[in-house]
Amino acid sequence: MANLTRLSFSIEWSLEKKLEDLVRRAGYNNRSEYIRDLIRDRLVEEEWSGEDEAVGTITLVYDHHARGVAEKLTDLQHHHHDVVLAATHVHLDAKLCAEVVICRGRPAAIRAIADRLRQQKGVLHGTLSMSSTGAHLVG
Ligand code: NI
Incomplete structure (x- = not known):
C-alpha cells in the first residue's frame, strides 16, 4: 500500500x-x-x-394483498425518477414482497423518499442504508 x-x-x-x-x-x-x-x-x-450527493438503498417488505400498495410504491418511485436509479422486486412468498430501491441524490431527498415509501399502508418494514458516492474517499 x-x-x-x-x-x-x-x-x-x-x-x-x-x-x-x-x-x-x-x-x-x-x-x-x-x-x-x-x-x-x-x-x-x-x-x-452534508449537502453532497449520496447513494441510498431502501429495502421494503410489504404485503401485496394490501389494497393499492404495489401501485402506490411504483407511483412514488416514478414521481422521484430523478433520484430513483433502479428497483428490484422479489416475491418472498405467496403474500409478501421485498423491494430494493437504489437512489442517488441529496441525502435529504433520499431520506424523504424512503420515509414516504415506508409510510404506505401494507409496508411492514423499511430500512434505508446510506453510503457515499466515493468521491471523497479516493486519493
Ligand atoms: Ni411480489
Whole structure:
C-alpha cells in the first residue's frame, strides 16, 4: 500500500482490550486495517450528513394483498425518477414482497423518499442504508 504513515497514540488499557475484541470479532487481520475502515466509515457519515450527493438503498417488505400498495410504491418511485436509479422486486412468498430501491441524490431527498415509501399502508418494514458516492474517499 502506497503512502503509508505510522501513527502512535494513547488509549486506556481497558479500551485497548475492547478494540482487540472488535477487531477479532469483525475478522480483521490487524488493528491498522480495522482503524482505517473506522475512519472511512466516519468520513462516509460526515459526507452524507452534508449537502453532497449520496447513494441510498431502501429495502421494503410489504404485503401485496394490501389494497393499492404495489401501485402506490411504483407511483412514488416514478414521481422521484430523478433520484430513483433502479428497483428490484422479489416475491418472498405467496403474500409478501421485498423491494430494493437504489437512489442517488441529496441525502435529504433520499431520506424523504424512503420515509414516504415506508409510510404506505401494507409496508411492514423499511430500512434505508446510506453510503457515499466515493468521491471523497479516493486519493
Ligand atoms: Ni411480489
